[in-house]
Amino acid sequence: MRLATRQFLQTAGLLAAGLLLAACGKKEPPPAPTAAAPASAAAPAPAAKVYVVGTDAAYAPFESQNEKAEIVGFDIDVVKAAAAKAGIEVKFVNTPWEGIFNALGQGDRDMVVSAVTITDERKQTMDFSTPYFDAVQLIAVKENSKIAKFDDLKKLKVGVQTGTTGDEAVTKLLGKTSTSIKRFESTPLALKELESGGVDAVVADNGVVIHYVANNKGAKFKTVADKSFAPEQYGIALKKGNADLLAKVNKGLADIKADGTYDKIFASYFGASPAAAAAPASAASK
Ligand code: ARG
Numbered sequence: 001m002r003l004a005t006r007q008f009l010q011t012a013g014l015l016a017a018g019l020l021l022a023a024c025g026k027k028e029p030p031p032a033p034t035a036a037a038p039a040s041a042a043a044p045a046p047a048a049k050v051y052v053v054g055t056d057a058a059y060a061p062f063e064s065q066n067e068k069a070e071i072v073g074f075d076i077d078v079v080k081a082a083a084a085k086a087g088i089e090v091k092f093v094n095t096p097w098e099g100i101f102n103a104l105g106q107g108d109r110d111m112v113v114s115a116v117t118i119t120d121e122r123k124q125t126m127d128f129s130t131p132y133f134d135a136v137q138l139i140a141v142k143e144n145s146k147i148a149k150f151d152d153l154k155k156l157k158v159g160v161q162t163g164t165t166g167d168e169a170v171t172k173l174l175g176k177t178s179t180s181i182k183r184f185e186s187t188p189l190a191l192k193e194l195e196s197g198g199v200d201a202v203v204a205d206n207g208v209v210i211h212y213v214a215n216n217k218g219a220k221f222k223t224v225a226d227k228s229f230a231p232e233q234y235g236i237a238l239k240k241g242n243a244d245l246l247a248k249v250n251k252g253l254a255d256i257k258a259d260g261t262y263d264k265i266f267a268s269y270f271g272a273s274p275a276a277a278a279a280p281a282s283a284a285s286k
Contacts, residue, residue, distance in 0.1 A: 051088055051245070053079060054095035054109035058186040061211045061269050062115040065094065074269045075113045078132055079236065081261050082252030088245075098162060098185055101126060104239055111249070112237040115205055117165045127242065128235035129249045132262075135232045137166050138206035139224040140194060140213060147201055150226040157182060159190035159199035165232055166203040188212070195219045205232070207270075 055063045055071060063073040071092040083090045090111070095103055103109045104126060117135065118128045141147045147156070153173060160167040162183040170181055182199050184190040190202045191212050202209070206225075213221045236253075238246050256262045266272075 048089050051083070051090045051110040052108070053090050053092045053111045053113055054100050054103055055092055055112065055114045056097040056100055056186070057092075057094045058188055059115055059205075059208055060215075062207065063092075063113070074133075074265065075115060075234075077265045077268075078253075078256070078262065079111070079113045081256045081265060082249060084252070085255035085261075086248040086252035088248055088252075096185065097164070101237070104237060107239065110238070110242075110245065114237075115208070115234050116237050117205075117232040118235040119165065122237070125240065127238045127240050127246055129238070129246065130253055131233035131235050132253055133207075133234040135205045135207060135234060137169050137203050137226075137229040137232075138209040139226065140191060140202045140204070140209045140221050141200065141224055142194070143220040143222050145200070145222070147224055149224065150203075150228055153201050153203075156180065156200040157198070159184060159193050159202040161185070161187045161190055161204060164204065166205065169229060170203050191216075191219070191221075194221065 055075065057063045057065050057071045057073070059073075061073055062075045063071060066072050071094060076092060079090060079092075092113075093109065095109060095112070095114075097114065100109070100112050100114060101122070104112050112126075115133070115135070116122070116128075118131060122128070139147065139150065139153070147153065150169075150173065153170070157180050158170050158174065159182045160170050162185060164187075166187075167181075167183060171178070174181055182190070182193060184193065187202070187204045187208055190199070190204070191209075193199050194202045195216075201224075206223075209223055213219070213223055236249055238249070253262075256265075
């Protein structure tokens with residue numbers, strides 16, 4: 001009985017509240033738990049520090065400049081989304097690859113996002129976020145080339161971007177003192193040299209090579225995969241010891257991976273989910 005009475009009173013009270021709200025033309029306020037979430041998410045906004053992110057924006061589809069000279073690409077979208085989750089502000093500054101890690105070390109850049117492969121050597125001078133992308137080296141050659149594997153490049157002229165993992169792989173194959181390695185300040189410059197016949201092949205990250213070949217049909221290139229190339233992973237580079245910012249970046253990355261934002265960005269550039277895209281890549285390297 002008591003219960004029934006209480007239920008009646010509660011129901012009556014709710015009805016009265018509903019009528020009151022309806023009369024005021026106001027929407028019912030959302031229940032407390034959901035109201036708290038947006039409030040805390042919007043909270044971190046004190047002295048808004050803007051973190052400067054360096055990127056070598058000549059590396060489509062990861063980072064490039066559009067017609068309006070805006071820096072765009074997969075890396076840019078990933079960092080923007082992760083930063084939003086982490087509650088930090090970022091701005092991107094085009095930074096030549098050759099000086100990019102010095103700029104980071106000197107504090108001219110707070111982060112570098114530039115399809116940077118996480119390597120043990122680099123880890124000695126900089127910190128990396130958790131990996132956000134899988135990559136591997138891929139060879140670009142002319143359509144009519146007989147080159148079928150990495151080893152075939154031994155006695156040929158090979159173009160690379162200076163100081164990249166592609167440069168490292170080719171240097172290992174041809175030798176440190178080889179004069180057959182042509183080093184360029186950007187990967188597109190190396191690929192232009194391949195088009196004009198100055199080199200026989202270019203070795204660079206698969207995503208960039210595939211994108212270039214697909215968007216420069218006139219160059220008449222094809223790609224050659226080789227399973228001897230070690231798997232690589234991209235990370236966001238930070239100045240060593242910046243644990244606070246690193247934690248924020250990692251939290252942002254984890255959040256966009258967890259809520260599907262990362263997959264959406266991935267699909268918008270590579271046309272499938274990361275899992276689906278990994279399959280043809282590994283099949284091609286057989
Ligand atoms: N992943 C390769 C490396 O870390 C190449 C990166 C080049 N990136 C760029 N934006 N140019 O060495």
